[in-house]
Structure formats: structure tokens, C-alpha cells
Amino acid sequence: MAPSARSTRGAPRLAVASPQSSYKITLLPGDGIGPEITAATVKALNAAGATKGVSFEYDEQLLGGCAIDAAGTPWPEATLKSCQAADSILMAAIGGPKWDGNPRELRPETGLLAMRQELGLFANLRPAKAIPQLLEASSLKPEIVEGVDIMVVRELCGDVYFGKPAGIFVNDEGHRVGQNNMIYSEPEIERIARVAMDVAAKRGGKCCSIDKANVLDVSQLWKEVVIRVHGEQWKDSVELSHMYVDNAAMQLVRWPKQFDTIVCGNIFGDILSDEASMLVGSLGMLPSASLPSEGPGVFEPIHGSAPDIAGTDAANPLAMILSAAMMCTYDLAQPELGQLLEDAVEAVLDDGLRTKDIVSEGATDQTLVGCVAMGDAVAAKVEALAKVLA
Ligand code: NAD
Secondary structure (H helix, E strand, C coil), X not given: CCHHHHCCCCCCCCCCCCCCCEEEEEEXXXXXXXXXXXXXXXXXXXXXXXXXXXXXXXXXXXXXXHHHHHHCCCCCHHHHHHHHHCCEEEEEECCCHHHCCCCHHHCHHHHHHHHHHHCCCCEEEEEEEXXXXXXXXXXXXXXXXXXXXXXXXXXXXXXXXXXXXXXEEECCCCCEEEEEECCCCHHHHHHHHHHHHHHHHHCCCEEEEEECCCCCHHHHHHHHHHHHHHHHHCCCCCEEEEEEHHHHHHHHHHCHHHCCEEEECHHHHHHHHHHHHHHCCCHHHCEEXXXXXXXXXXXXXXXXXCHHHCCCCCCCCHHHHHHHHHHHHHCCCCHHHHHHHHHHHXXXXXXXXXXXXXXXXXXXXXXXXXXXXXXXXXXXHHHHHHHHXX
């Protein structure tokens, strides 16, 4: 998608209006493998920037478990301030067993939810694109997966995760009752629908809106508003369809190529975007963007902090490098740098380099490498590709 896709009324805008020679990036390495993949990504991003005389000034801040340990909160004030002052935010992953037993306000994910709320990150974009070199990594047949190119646009600030009242209460009969509320207001649906239409218009021109309108009132409003927004300015450029969430879950594994852009609320998107990701292989390959109406977005791999392999140099940094590529395109008005990073990732895969999560057992044309070597290889490839293009 071209960066101008964020300029439509109500849709997110570029954090930076035009290309600059230097950018302020808040870096959130987080927990587990976070610091390792961050180091590899910074190397690749700096190499990409250097090819165009662009530099990055990083402000490393705490988020999640490391923030709880160092500052007593998963979302410190200093991190918020840094994010608000940045051109963009690059995050790795947070969490781990160390903090699993903590009360809710001292859990790493609480920091993530607070960040989304306070930075107004309402639109989550998750591409699920089949990588030709990794077709065998999918659990589906190659002919089903080949050519899959889906963008899931998930609403991130509303729905059952934030609807009030919520909690565990005691009812009139004295039983404990757990309650959450699925709530969407018209403006919340409008703004995410506009983002999705805009994204779809710049991609394959198809948008499938996911709901459960046969049983949920909130979904009936969702569908009605999506249809209205579509009619406002996208009737000619986007073909809109609707699907119940249960059917969508099935269709995604049956024939994923039918989808181009998918738009859904927070909880349906949470589930379907994970499903879509797994169609195309390893968690270690998939980036994401979370965008506000104005200001910096957050770019992060979709995987977690992988505590099981932290500190062993086994992490795959490519999802975070691809997140940095999205950041260049969506926030920094530097789509060529984004493309260069994507091309470099494809090229190292073409060379047969694989981290442990994506290596094929018994393959003779692949070389197993660690996180550091993979980051170095992408950085070197960026420089080599830039020389060829010059
Ligand atoms: P996970 O994504 O961390 O790991 C799942 C499996 O995939 C593990 O076997 C892991 O080794 C592997 N894996 C993940 N990323 C990898 C990479 N880059 N390279 C190689 N292998 C990789 O999910 P999980 O185990 O369910 O969660 C671990 C922690 O991460 C939990 O505390 C969870 O809450 C947190 N988490 C954080 C985020 C986030 O920061 N946005 C997202 C999901 C989970």
C-alpha cells in the first residue's frame, strides 16, 4: 500500500508528512528475545538508512516485564513521553513466565493495552503474505497457500476488551458472574471502516467485513455502518462483502486466496489475524502496524517474547525487520527504504539462510544461522542491493 493510503478523511495519516534525513525512533525491546531481535533490526535499518543518507536517532525505553522490574509499572511515564515525541515507535515483544502470576496492573500486557489506548492506536494492520521460499512451512498444501496476500485490518481500541461494565461480580443468587461487554459506537466503526476501505482500494480492491450480525446487535450496527462508509466514497474502487466470523474462520483455511482485505472488530480480529498468519508459515516472519489518527504508529512483530529460546541466539529477527520496513513506508514517508528491507529479506531467504524456526529438516540448500548472523546478512544484503540499484 502506498503511504498516501493514510491521508483519507478519518483514516490514519503519515506520522511524518514528507521524507526527512533523520528520524527520532522510540525503541521498545521489551522482554525475552526482544533485545536480540531489536539489535539485529537496528543493524538492518541503519544499513538501509545509510544507502540514502538517512539516519535514525533511537531512544530506548522500557515496556512490559522489564519495565515492571525497573520502574514498578509496565507502562512508565518516561516511555509514554518518548513515544509522544517520536516520529515512530519500533517494538519487539513483551511478557514472560516471570510476570504471569502478577496482579493485572502489574502484568506486561497491561502496559501494551495502556499504550494502545494512550497513543490512540485504533487500527491494526497485519499482512499475511505467502513467502515463496517458505511455502513448505505452512500446515496447508502449497497450492492453497501460494499467492495468498491478505491484509487483516483489526479495530484495536474497542469491543469486548474495553466495554464497561466488566469484572467478576456476585449476582442476586449469590453466584459469581464474569462479565465483559461487546460495545461499538458508530464513530469507532466509521474510522476503522475508512481505514479498511482505503487499504483495500490501494491493494486488490476487495474488502470483506466480518461480523456475527445474525445474533449480535453490536454486529448489526457494525455491518450497517460499514455499508454506509463504503457508499460514501469507495463504491467504485472497493468491492465490499460480508461474512459471519465462524464462516470466515473456515474459509480462511479452505480457500484463503478469496480474501484481499479483511476488516473486523477487536476480538474477531484477534483470532482471525492469528489464523491468517499461520497460513503463511512461521510466527517469526510476520510484521504488524498499529496506527492512530495522528502521530506515531507502533510497528512490531506479531509473535511474543519467546522466553523458551531467549538468550540462545535462536530467534528469527525477520518479522521485526519487516516491521521496520512497514514503519519506513507507513510512518516515515520512506517507502523505498521499506522496499529495500523487504527485498533484502527475500534475498537472504533466496540464499538459503534460515533460522531454526523456518529451516526445513534435511534440506541441503539451506544454512542454519542464528539471530545475529541473520541480522548481519540482511544488513549486508541491503548494502549489496543498494549498490546494484545505484
Ligand atoms: P510466542 O510467540 O512468544 O512463542 C510461540 C512459539 O513460537 C515459541 O515456541 C517460540 O519459541 C516461537 N517463536 C516466537 N517468535 C519467534 C521468533 N522470532 N523466532 C523463533 N521462534 C519464535 O508466544 P507464547 O509462547 O504464547 O508467549 C510468550 C510470551 O509472549 C507470553 O508472555 C505472552 O504473553 C507474550 N506475548 C507477547 C506479545 C507481544 O508482545 N505483542 C504477543 C504474543 C505473546
